[in-house]
Amino acid sequence: MSRMSGWALYGKVGRKSRVVLGGLSILLPLLLWSAVSYVPFIWHPQVLVTDPGGEDYLEEGMRMKRADFERAVQEMHAAGQKAPEGVAVNPVYLPSPGGVFSAFVQAFVQPDSRGPEKSILQAFWHSIQIIFWGFVISSVIGVPLGVLCGALPALSRLVEPSVDFLRYLPAPAFGALMVAILGIYDAPKIAIIVIGTLFQQILVISNTTRKLDFGLMEAARTLGARGKRLMFSVVVPGILPDLYRDQRILLGWAWTYLIVAELIGTSSGITWFITQQARYQHFANVYAAMALIGIVGLGTDMLLGFAARFLFRWKQETE
Template sequence: MSENTARLPATARIAQVLPPSAATADATPATPAFHAKRQPWWGIRSAIPTHRTAALVSLGLLLPLVAWAWLAVSGWVEPVFMPGPVQVLQRLRGWYADEGLAGDIGISTLRVVTGWALSAVIALPLGLAIGTFRSVQALLEPLTDFVRYMPAVAFIPLVMVWVGIDEGAKIAIIFIGTFFQMVLMVAEDVRRVPMAQIEAAQTMGASRGEVIRLVIVPAAKPALLDTLRITMGWAWTYLVVAELVAASSGLGFSILKAQRFLQTDKIFAGILLIGVIGLAIDQLLRWTHRRAFPYLHARR
């Protein structure tokens, strides 16, 4: 270590050992995504043109829709068991006009996002501690690993006793379904930070708090945002279970009520709506990831 480097404060010396992706992300020039040469169709992790991506995405979405429509009109399956896309759209229109679809979407989205956000607020610091300190890992990881295998639906009777049957109970079910998985994923993201970066910062005199704040957290941020995106999908999968608890509105409640009256077109509509809303949120989080960490996507 040179004399000039030794005189720098610990925070400045740590910045010198961080990779360009963490220290100078904005200064990293974006590499061209495509070249003039022909792009292969089956290259391993090779980039493909935008128009080809759009065509493949459209094909992947349209083929199942065409197969569904063909199966519905073929007469092989009774309409009560397999309604066609036109029937589902008609049901969706009636749901919106007469049965408060907008309110169902709003309350279900609020329940999912609230349960997921509460999980994130607690799981992020807890996962950071488990991934950083071996003593915390030994204390908490086995218990977390044990609880995460318990089905969230099994907690419904206890949640109703402890929390009641109002909105808190529904949010609690989504919280239970996502929290323990999120803790372990965050801890694993933190453990993937290269030990060489941590040791370099310690050699330069960084304190324990500075190592966590200036090395571990910045290096783990991209993976942490991906973890939040993935667990958001899990939160939506627990919506129907959560709305078993004395619900009178919501997409999950409407699906369950439609089951009692054998309204399969409404069941299809509710399932597809959940998929569309989840996909929109997923794409929003992907866009956030690209804006927050453009240097990662420029290299792909």
């Protein structure tokens, strides 16, 4: 195989290299994780006791530091009693890939809730509803306002300074306030996502709107376009691909506010699932839930990116 391309500064990556590197970027971390989990002499700092032997304070299923375990074995040897037995394990917070995978599969195979516990899918569905409404409400205000601010300098001067101030206030700081105003259920959670997204959205989109090629605007004006017609025939279609890209990035931000939002009031959704499972030390479930967030987030973004190729063919090819 020829030398892999793409390692020169600002060089180009060939198609083959791209596929190989893309695969490796997923495989390498997984391999590292598998190695740490399945090869006993890599790390494994603890011992899971399988037989307490003569030591009183040991119990079956207990985890302890390797050094402490060895000391216990020596003590028992010296006392002439039965030595405790155990296997080297990783800490409870690092389950193996297989364990996480089976927890992940379990979530889909057995989606019904057991008792009052919500299943991972039910919890996640709740989260998706929160983020959907948060993002929709934010966009309904933020996109038109952002476009108008970008196109009307006076409005921009009127709106942007205060928005600039508001965006520096961390969204979680509004938590208590939102609960006081909107109660403890879903409304304050949606509000936190709106607060986290909206102010950035206004500024990012107004900036995108301002970057529209001025030559196109002037050409349109000499062709008799003005006011609303200019807006909808030139400004909107002209910025649409960039606006779409902005929305994709902002959706990613909305996800980061989700976890904070779900801790507000009565904790709910995937965050509630994660904290609950962590409390039971079911870390395989915790990782499965985190993976689910990642997969759904990346999946929607890839889907939207793929759609953009068809929606904005003119932009793709001119760049």
